[in-house]
Amino acid sequence: MSAPYQANAVLVGRKDTMNYVLAAIRLFTEGASEVIIKARGKNICKAVDAAERVRSTLKDVEIRDVKIYSEEIEGEEGRKRRVSAIEIVLTRRE
């Protein structure tokens, strides 16, 4: 059974922005009422761009929330470093 109210996440990485735009659109067309686009570091711009493109493509989708925060990630030799991250919550208007 599909779970239309489940939070669906799209993790933005190294691929072209359009991959993440299409992934989010697919989740919405499959019935998701909410899609969360996440990214860290240099991919943050790509996440913002993807969210804006999804919103301009699906007219009933709006940005409900944007959170920015810091994460500690473990690099080579176990050294920890801080990296900024973003979570963009897109929802379908009722």
Added chain:
Amino acid sequence: MSAPYQANAVLVGRKDTMNYVLAAIRLFTEGASEVIIKARGKNICKAVDAAERVRSTLKDVEIRDVKIYSEEIEGEEGRKRRVSAIEIVLTRRE
């Protein structure tokens, strides 16, 4: 007379992130109760990074709001193109 409640903006451009971190910190130490960090396109990651660094440096500053949106900018030969933008509102906790 100083206007502590005025919205003070830091526009993030091509310089190193630390320039914008320091600009925002200066505004707060000069009495601003709110500082808005703005950026477009590829500078969005830098703006998020700057906001996180201001927040971790000034413990009484928090992120009140993050807005993402699209802007149309006029390029060469008058051609218009869409660009994503971000506005991060930092406020000093009372």
